[in-house]
Amino acid sequence: MSLFSHFALLDPKGPIGAEELNIILLATGLMLIVVLPVIGMTFAFAWRYRASNKKAEYKPDWEHSNAIEAVVWIVPCLIIVALGLVTWTSTHKLDPYRPIASDKAAIEVEVVSLDWKWLFIYPDLKIASVNELAFPAGTPVHFRMTSGSVMNSLFVPQLGTMVYTMAGMQTQLSLVADQAGAFEGMSSNFSGDGFSDMKFVARSMGEDDFQSWVEHARSTGAVLSSGVYHELEKPSEKVAVAYYGDIDPMVFHEALGMMAMSHETAEKGM
Secondary structure, three states: OOOOOOOHHHOOOOHHHHHHHHHHHHHHHHHHHHHHHHHHHHHHHHHHOOOOOOOOOOOOOOOOOHHHHHHHHHHHHHHHHHHHHHHHHHHHHOOOOOOOOOOOOOEEEEEEEEOOEEEEEEOOOOEEEEOEEEEEOOOOEEEEEEEOOOOEEEEOOOOOOOEEEOEOOOEEEEEOOOOOEEEEEEEOOOOOOOHHHOEEEEEEEOHHHHHHHHHHHHHOOOEEOHHHHHHHHOOOOOOOOEEEOEEOOOHHHHHHHHHHHHHHHHHHHO
16 A cells, blocks of 8 residues: 555646646745755744844844855846746646547547436446546546536546536546546536545546446336436435446537527526
């Protein structure tokens, strides 16, 4: 077990999460260039200029030093420039809309955030699940996301990148896990009473295990139809994992389009 296994952000299980950890550590290190000397000088000055130290030079009329001014301005400016360069390059490199380079075709997953549950639709496999996401290790996953209710945010800390889901809009995200495991997923945007239990499990598994998971979902015989989706829309808390062995391919578009239409209606009524 990793030393940081209880601190998800510090224990990445995919390249995106690993890159983001590097940015966190680099940014922290750059900021400590200022913080650590200040902390050290605080104790050093308190010790040197204590009342009992008669050797400390007393300069009541001292008011300026070009050398000190240069240090306190140049060093922070250099740190800001470095942080800006890191932010610029990482923003483009880790763009959530950017496909992940791989010799394997990405798995397409449509995501709808609801009160207070997650709906995952696999359009190519014609299955769906509630509060459980599965995919093969080493295979990129491309998410298209919307909200059937208020704004939410999908986040799997060990895989990296937090992206919002918004009603009537579609956002995208690409992730990949480099090893098998079960990773906690959550909503990172407060959305009401059931927010604290709006969690799901992201399962990265071998190809054979993933195919078994798909077959298990198909074997349930349940169908994610428009009517079933409207039942899922109703607020509910601590929702158990559920599977759908077949789907109406228009459910995601319905979720996206219905919220967009409701927005237009509201705007016309204003």
